[in-house]
Amino acid sequence: MMVKPKDNEYKQYVSKLGILNINMKLYTMLIALIAIWAIFSIATDGNFITPRNISNLLRQATSTGILAIGMVFVIIAGQIDLSVGSLLGLTGGIAAILNVWYHVNGIVSILVALAIGVIIGLWNGWWVAYRNVPAFIVTLAGMLVFRGILIGISKGYTIAPLSSDFQFIGQAYLTQNSGYLLGIIAAFLIVYLVLNSRKTKAKYNLDIPPLGIDILKMTFLIILVGLFVFILNLYQGVPLSVLILLILALIFSYISSKTVFGRRVYAIGGNVEAAKLSGIDVKKITLILFAINGLLAAFAGILLTSTLNAASVSAGQNAELDAIAASVIGGASLSGGVGTVFGAVIGALVMASIDNGMSMLNSPPFWQFVVKGLILLIAVWIDVVSKNK
């Protein structure tokens, strides 16, 4: 009988503080993003917040967003990848060359490009994990090498136009009805997942969060989904490229927070020595991480190429820096062990919003660099200050 209250205490702590704590960082970032949007909306007399611009903004964020998803994994593990910008350009270029010069079917070109992304990621990872060359150096070398290869194989030409199936992936929109259908499916999925989690918790005789909180959570998410579909449908519908970003974000967020692999990545970044002693194969996981990053860089490359309907030698220049900045703004720490996929995606949205908003204000492009740089600096400074408290 004495044990009972103690047990309940644990349950309370786990459920209440746990959920709030993890999401605290995410909430502050969301608020920061909303604040940025509000400022631009006022400054542009509401032009910033029109459905058309939101649709454009989201599309602008896709390639940085996808890069950031991979980058945040690498950063969580305590590594860095400077080669993804060049890799984005190279994989996009290869897909375009196959498609335009050799008339290879769009889908096949894309699959080849994705495979090459993985192989190059493995190359990076092999040097880092099995040859013990610091990731900074390996990927700095990669940044030069991959860009060089791209210039070589494209002979410096811009490669266009793509076949229609290739263009489709970056330029298509879901029809209004399929957008709503997707929204409804997502809503049902949310309800199912929450209820299912309650059921299994009950089965294990574990504490179940209060129904009120779960209902609140579900309502919030469903409204978010509804708003997303509704606003985008006011323009041309949900862009396929944005949908791809969302799906990738969901998949990799799941991997990072719910799988054995994800847990190990955090462990390696948190303390690589302790991770080794816990029986984790650090080398193998590092290799896989870089491969994933290569795959995502290829995704970003294909989307960018498809959206622009062209591949050029300069595609993706400095994109690795945007991805790193997005991850860090999204709460990742370059010393490893900390970060979230959704944080990184929000970070990418922050970056895209600044680009988009400032060009709407017709401010000269140099200001975008200055402001993005300062925001990165301040975001990390706030993080440092809050940690020291």
Add this chain to the structure above:
Amino acid sequence: MSEYILEMRNITKDFAGVKALDNVSLKVKKGEIHALCGENGAGKSTLMKILSGVYPYGTYSGEIFYNGEKLILHSIKDAERKGIAIIYQELALIKELSVKENIFIGNEPNKNGIVDFDQMYIETKKILQQFNLDINPNTLVKNLGVGQQQLVEIAKALSKNANLLILDEPTSSLTESDVEILLNILKHLKQNGVTCIYISHKLNEVMEIADTVTVIRDGKTIGSDDVKNLTQEKIINMMVGRELSQLYPREEHSIGKEIFEVRNFNVFDIKVPNRRIVKNVSFSLREGEILGIAGLIGAGRTELVSSIFGSYPGKYSGEIYLEGKKIIIKNPNDALKHGIAMVPEDRKRLGLISLMSVKENMTISNIEKYKSILGTINENEELLDVKDYVKKLSIKTPRLNLPVKNLSGGNQQKVVLAKNLLRKPKILILDEPTRGIDVGAKYEIYKLMFSLVQEGISIIMISSELPEILGISDRIIVMHEGEKKGEFENKNVTQEMIMQCAIGGKE
């Protein structure tokens, strides 16, 4: 003016409520070599850190008189200015710089901010000649042997006109011939009027060079006497002479047949790959047995067990048999798969992932067990196990997803234990399992160890605390400078016998 160059009176220092020094007094005569002896953790190093300004004035109570005046130090620099220099166990030289640069670091001869390397070279040459050291001042420190590095360090200290030199275990990593050179230099320095405090548990060295010996135990001064009036046995008695208290909740357990055996283990230094730090060690372990490994710091115990566990980064060789079958362990994962788990010595650096939660730390080693479709962690199963072990080990944490760094040392250690127990090991290696944790938590960990052996788990425990070794182990092996010097069934064994063995004496 008294004959004493240094008097430390009633020095008391505590760390977070734990008294490291309790009214310690130390009197050192001018021009003598004064040996400071005591077990690991007795408080020798803490006392010397106070004397050298590492713990500044105000962080301890008591008074220090130096050359007759009260000594108030705010920093290491202060101490250096007063002529007090300390040479640590771990060398404080910068390996990538040359000898001359190391000797003058922080103190470079310069003209308008531009370093005068020629003058540096000449000065260094002079200093080295004083010691009859035939080293080129331009040699990089990393290219010197450990012994020569030690001598360079002493030269560095003396170049700052030190007249009180503190040496903290200077010979622990030296070869016989280097020890000889060092001792000769110390004798030579003594003739030149340098006073020296010599910390060592190598009693033969102490007997050879010291004039006076002070013994510290459990943060208290036990005694101080002329070396003429002392023998090694007397010093050992003073070092360990304490009653075994009721701290050890010994419980009866049956010991089964031999389950684990280690044959001819040799381990080599990471930095000096031809130096053996474990020499041909073999031992066996029986089912449900607690095997204690005693020895002094630097005896090679940690290197031995981490090699067995597959986590030693340097070279090693040897054979391991589990239940009669030879097994090969290349990395910790192999060891864990064979049912061998290890709680490492350095909890913060090797045991915990400080940013991760209590829960995640506990299951990280065993995470495969909760793997379901698509590699997803079954968090409910995980949580059940975690709660089970939190209760079993009575880990005190406000919530399970609290970052583990926020727990107390004892509870952190229990988390590391739980992590290893969740793997359901047959052999559990504990390296200094109770270091830095309070008495209450120690007691609980001992209790746990006994309940584990009652379940048939076999335990290897390294401990530097002799009472713990004697209070817990069924059998004890003692290591000295990489060799297994003795093996005792824990019946009628005394601390003196083990200490004798640990310092390299006869059984």
